[in-house]
Amino acid sequence: MTHCLDSAGLVQVPGQATVAVVGMPNTGKSTLFTQLTSAHAHIGNWPGLTVDLMQAELTLEGRSVQLVDLPGIYDLRGHSEDEAVVRRFLESTPVDLVVIILNASQIDRQLRLALQVQQLGLPALVLLNMADEARRFGVGIDLEALSGRLKLPVLLISAKYRQGLGQARHAITKALLAAASGPATSVQDLEANLAAADADLDAAMASILQAAVTFPAQWRDALTRRLDRWLLHPLLGLPIFFVVMALMFQAIYALGVPLQEALGALIDGFSLHVLTPALASWPPFLRAFVVDGLVLGIGTVSAFLPVIFLFFLAMGVVEDSGYLSRAAFLMDAFMERLGLDGRSFVLSLMGFGCNVPAILGTRVMRSSGLRLLSMLIIPFSLCSARLNVFLFMASVFFTPRQGALVIFGLYLLSFAAAIFTALLFKGRFASEEALVLELPPYRLPTVPQVLRRAWAEVRHFWFWARRFIVFGVVSIWLLNNLPFGVAPASAQSLSGQLGELLQPLLAPIGINPRLTVALVFGFIAKEIVLGGLAVIYGQTASSGGLGHALASEVSWVQAVSFMLFTLLYTPCLSTVAVIRTESKRLGFTVFSVLWSLILAWLVSFCFYQAAWLFGWR
Amino acid sequence: MVSALEVAPGLRHRLEALGIKPGQQVRVLRRGWWSGPIHLRVGMTELMLRRVDAAHVVVLEGDGSRVHP
Numbered sequence: 001m002t003h004c005l006d007s008a009g010l011v012q013v014p015g016q017a018t019v020a021v022v023g024m025p026n027t028g029k030s031t032l033f034t035q036l037t038s039a040h041a042h043i044g045n046w047p048g049l050t051v052d053l054m055q056a057e058l059t060l061e062g063r064s065v066q067l068v069d070l071p072g073i074y075d076l077r078g079h080s081e082d083e084a085v086v087r088r089f090l091e092s093t094p095v096d097l098v099v100i101i102l103n104a105s106q107i108d109r110q111l112r113l114a115l116q117v118q119q120l121g122l123p124a125l126v127l128l129n130m131a132d133e134a135r136r137f138g139v140g141i142d143l144e145a146l147s148g149r150l151k152l153p154v155l156l157i158s159a160k161y162r163q164g165l166g167q168a169r170h171a172i173t174k175a176l177l178a179a180a181s182g183p184a185t186s187v188q189d190l191e192a193n194l195a196a197a198d199a200d201l202d203a204a205m206a207s208i209l210q211a212a213v214t215f216p217a218q219w220r221d222a223l224t225r226r227l228d229r230w231l232l233h234p235l236l237g238l239p240i241f242f243v244v245m246a247l248m249f250q251a252i253y254a255l256g257v258p259l260q261e262a263l264g265a266l267i268d269g270f271s272l273h274v275l276t277p278a279l280a281s282w283p284p285f286l287r288a289f290v291v292d293g294l295v296l297g298i299g300t301v302s303a304f305l306p307v308i309f310l311f312f313l314a315m316g317v318v319e320d321s322g323y324l325s326r327a328a329f330l331m332d333a334f335m336e337r338l339g340l341d342g343r344s345f346v347l348s349l350m351g352f353g354c355n356v357p358a359i360l361g362t363r364v365m366r367s368s369g370l371r372l373l374s375m376l377i378i379p380f381s382l383c384s385a386r387l388n389v390f391l392f393m394a395s396v397f398f399t400p401r402q403g404a405l406v407i408f409g410l411y412l413l414s415f416a417a418a419i420f421t422a423l424l425f426k427g428r429f430a431s432e433e434a435l436v437l438e439l440p441p442y443r444l445p446t447v448p449q450v451l452r453r454a455w456a457e458v459r460h461f462w463f464w465a466r467r468f469i470v471f472g473v474v475s476i477w478l479l480n481n482l483p484f485g486v487a488p489a490s491a492q493s494l495s496g497q498l499g500e501l502l503q504p505l506l507a508p509i510g511i512n513p514r515l516t517v518a519l520v521f522g523f524i525a526k527e528i529v530l531g532g533l534a535v536i537y538g539q540t541a542s543s544g545g546l547g548h549a550l551a552s553e554v555s556w557v558q559a560v561s562f563m564l565f566t567l568l569y570t571p572c573l574s575t576v577a578v579i580r581t582e583s584k585r586l587g588f589t590v591f592s593v594l595w596s597l598i599l600a601w602l603v604s605f606c607f608y609q610a611a612w613l614f615g616w617r
Numbered sequence: 618m619v620s621a622l623e624v625a626p627g628l629r630h631r632l633e634a635l636g637i638k639p640g641q642q643v644r645v646l647r648r649g650w651w652s653g654p655i656h657l658r659v660g661m662t663e664l665m666l667r668r669v670d671a672a673h674v675v676v677l678e679g680d681g682s683r684v685h686p
């Protein structure tokens with residue numbers, strides 16, 4: 001069982017030891033955590049991916065301990081929010097053992113952190129990860145000499161390829177037994193303690209490295225160098241990046257849409273030929289509720305699971321390859337002029353999966369202006385939940401070829417909205433944060449890792465989608481049928497009244513009362529929109545599915561206007577909540593929600609009115 | 618060769634943790650377009666650094682002259 005914790009605290013189980021994994025960013029802490037426990041931590045070749053604590057149970061030779069995955073820290077005295085999470089943790093939580101993870105091939109600089117932890121007097125153990133890369137790059141490490149100098153156990157492992165994990169487990173058990181004599185301690189006076197030793201740190205490090213490590217005379221990563229020559233090319237780098245992204249999108253679309261349609265047809269068939277006859281004896285209103293509400297809603301959304309899987313498969317490959325840091329390098333000059341930096345761009349890209357982790361990812365930034373401005377633009381990233389709505393609408397209102405263009409256009413608009421917002425508000429959120437970012441070597445994603453990631457995302461989506469849809473469908477159904485005795489979904493029902501109430505505002509952008517109800521519920525989560533539409537239209541449509549019912553009442557211009565609005569307004573309540581907790585400002589949160597609503601309305605208004613002028617209906 | 622870091626303590630810690638510290642050799646691999654960041658190699662690590670920030674790192678050429686980003 002996994003707990004995702006806020007930085008406040010940790011579930012300490014009496015009688016179980018607490019083992020913390022500490023290391024610099026991108027050294028494979030989360031990989032080790034995932035390999036040792038059955039938990040699933042998010043892994044990627046991007047420094048600063050983990051920004052919060054994660055805890056899971058680990059069984060060691062019959063005894064269970066709590067293993068805690070921490071964000072990476074460059075320096076125990078660092079001041080960004082993710083580093084503060086680690087410091088607060090060490091200062092407030094008694095740990096029985098610290099497992100220090102270093103990237104073996106970069107031991108020349110990472111040893112510093114091991115010395116700092118040692119300085120704090122915590123019981124510790126050093127795992128040199130990425131043994132495979134160290135070997136490939138020609139870094140030789142004399143483990144005994146290193147261990148003797150550090151006075152700590154040192155092991156060489158490769159977490160990704162599962163090498164040395166058995167020994168690592170054994171060493172952790174042994175170290176825990178050795179440490180068991182004293183009580184677990186938290187750190188006191190971390191700052192003062194470290195400052196005192198700072199002066200001698202460099203000398204100590206140099207002498208240890210001299211004694212225990214041999215470095216190659218020359219940089220040996222020919223692969224990274226050769227790839228970078230093209231991928232970071234001053235002129236071709238960016239075009240290559242966008243071509244790669246467009247091809248990825250094409251592949252997902254080309255593979256995913258037929259799958260989605262086939263699955264959708266299957267589910268429709270099931271509902272029509274199996275479920276409807278089976279429930280024939282039920283009272284009509286209950287049958288309508290189950291068939292046209294729950295089944296149609298859940299069915300429509302489940303058809304998208306293959307697309308989501310493919311999407312996160314592609315995302316996992318990109319994240320794990322190391323290309324994201326290159327994207328930050330390529331885009332930094334442009335982002336700098338928007339008052340942002342390369343990291344904001346990468347986080348926006350991650351936002352195309354889901355906005356929530358992307359917003360959490362801004363913790364790597366220290367300047368509050370930069371963080372807030374990034375949080376303001378990330379919600380415009382077209383996340384996978386919105387993608388479902390668009391894929392569905394596009395397939396109803398357009399031919400496959402036009403549909404692909406419409407969706408591609410929505411992706412472009414998503415970038416445009418972010419750029420426009422940044423330009424407009426960069427003056428209010430000024431920052432002078434320096435940008436120093438590691439460019440890790442390219443790494444080949446492993447198949448199990450990428451599959452596990454995509455699978456976890458699909459499960460997550462399915463879990464929430466089901467809950468949201470059940471909730472949304474029940475509420476919309478009630479709104480449609482209350483007060484008692486009204487014709488379902490008529491203007492007299494609650495939903496009808498709600499729709500009519502907002503008409504003065506939404507009629508000018510082509511949103512009819514029924515679509516309005518879907519948008520209102522979409523505020524909670526975009527997963528509800530399709531399910532909601534299914535109930536709203538399903539109840540009145542005789543058969544032929546949601547698509548027919550929609551197309552008979554809504555023009556393609558209205559549909560596009562609806563998509564534009566859906567793209568730009570508040571993505572979901574979770575996003576609002578995480579903006580609130582991360583910015584710690586109510587005013588900013590309200591501003592962010594209002595701005596997205598205003599922008600959404602303006603864009604839809606311009607589109608709808610222009611279309612009207614051109615005589616398109 | 619880096620000779621001094623003329624930066625705020627916060628950034629100094631970060632640079633040192635990434636290996637940029639006095640006495641260390643650095644190599645410029647490339648410069649980004651549109652006065653974008655610089656791609657550096659320090660020891661076994663590659664990193665990017667904005668030019669404005671790089672200006673605060675005093676780097677001396679083999680003959681002792683200062684290098685400008």
Ligand SMILES: Nc1nc2c(ncn2[C@@H]2O[C@H](COP(=O)(O)OP(=O)(O)OP(=O)(O)O)[C@@H](O)[C@H]2O)c(=O)[nH]1
Nearest residue numbers: 026027028029030031044045048049050072158159
């Ligand atoms: N070659 C190689 N790569 C590894 C190894 N262990 C992890 N990686 C890769 O290193 C990258 C970083 O792994 P993570 O586990 O996300 O690193 P982390 O320390 O949790 O990083 P942060 O959360 O950013 O602090 C991923 O691309 C992993 O696939 C290893 O033993 N060998």
Ligand SMILES: [Mg+2]
Nearest residue numbers: 029030049050
């Ligand atoms: Mg991690």
